[in-house]
Amino acid sequence: QKEVEQNSGPLSVPEGAIASLNCTYSDRGSQSFFWYRQYSGKSPELIMFIYSNGDKEDGRFTAQLNKASQYVSLLIRDSQPSDSATYLCAVSQNAGGTSYGKLTFGQGTILTVHP
Amino acid sequence: GAGVSQSPSNKVTEKGKDVELRCDPISGHTALYWYRQSLGQGLEFLIYFQGNSAPDKSGLPSDRFSAERTGGSVSTLTIQRTQQEDSAVYLCASSEVPGNQPQHFGDGTRLSIL
Numbered sequence: 177q178k179e180v181e182q183n184s185g186p187l188s189v190p191e192g193a194i195a196s197l198n199c200t201y202s203d204r205g206s207q208s209f210f211w212y213r214q215y216s217g218k219s220p221e222l223i224m225f226i227y228s229n230g231d232k233e234d235g236r237f238t239a240q241l242n243k244a245s246q247y248v249s250l251l252i253r254d255s256q257p258s259d260s261a262t263y264l265c266a267v268s269q270n271a272g273g274t275s276y277g278k279l280t281f282g283q284g285t286i287l288t289v290h291p
Numbered sequence: 292g293a294g295v296s297q298s299p300s301n302k303v304t305e306k307g308k309d310v311e312l313r314c315d316p317i318s319g320h321t322a323l324y325w326y327r328q329s330l331g332q333g334l335e336f337l338i339y340f341q342g343n344s345a346p347d348k349s350g351l352p353s354d355r356f357s358a359e360r361t362g363g364s365v366s367t368l369t370i371q372r373t374q375q376e377d378s379a380v381y382l383c384a385s386s387e388v389p390g391n392q393p394q395h396f397g398d399g400t401r402l403s404i405l
Contacts, residue, residue, distance in 0.1 A: 207391050208391035210393060210394075212396075218398070219380075219382055219396045219398050219399045220334070220382070220396050221396070222393050222396075225393050227391065264334065266334075268390075268391045276322070276339055276341065276346065276389040276390060277322060277324070277339070277386055277389050277390050277391060277392060277394065278324070278336050278339055278347060279324070279326075279336060279384075279394060280336070281333055281334040281335075282333075283333050284333065
């Protein structure tokens with residue numbers, strides 16, 4: 177089992193729809209969860225982070241965390257063609273009880289928003 | 292600077308040569324991370340610096356890889372005797388403090404080994 181798994185893509189949604197991206201993780205001691213957006217040929221760009229169970233909203237983006245189910249998701253409302261990119265889920269895990277921020281990434285989900 | 296700066300942006304070299312990749316983190320960020328992104332492996336952790344110390348080097352794939360950080364700022368990743376499997380994009384990230392703080396990535400160095 178991979179440490180961080182994302183729903184297999186690619187995911188295609190029409191403009192204006194809600195895109196839902198999912199991620200599960202295996203380490204129950206994980207403390208912090210990040211979503212990065214990566215355009216083709218570019219580096220990852222941080223778009224959301226969440227530490228506590230529940231929802232966190234920032235503009236059109238909502239991150240949802242459920243530690244009991246070891247599940248984190250990203251919702252993109254009113255999807256735009258400019259949202260078309262690869263979305264990477266990243267988890268910060270404990271190392272021997274000390275967390276220093278090492279990130280473990282999922283394989284990414286390719287999102288395409290078509291007009 | 293405003294963001295994480297990496298150089299060179301692209302590097303093409305022959306198998307067996309040594310290469311040095313540079314990272315200049317966001318000013319004031321004490322934690323610095325190196326990652327590698329390749330087609331088959333996704334994004335993988337290589338090494339972490341807190342100040343000039345590297346508490347975790349567990350992601351370095353072989354002893355041909357080494358890294359250092361000086362003055363609590365600039366870091367250099369060195370690959371000796373490069374192999375074709377070293378071809379990848381090498382990404383540097385920094386965060387204000389170590390732990391669970393968001394990490395911000397530089398634009399990366401695309402390394403191609405001929």
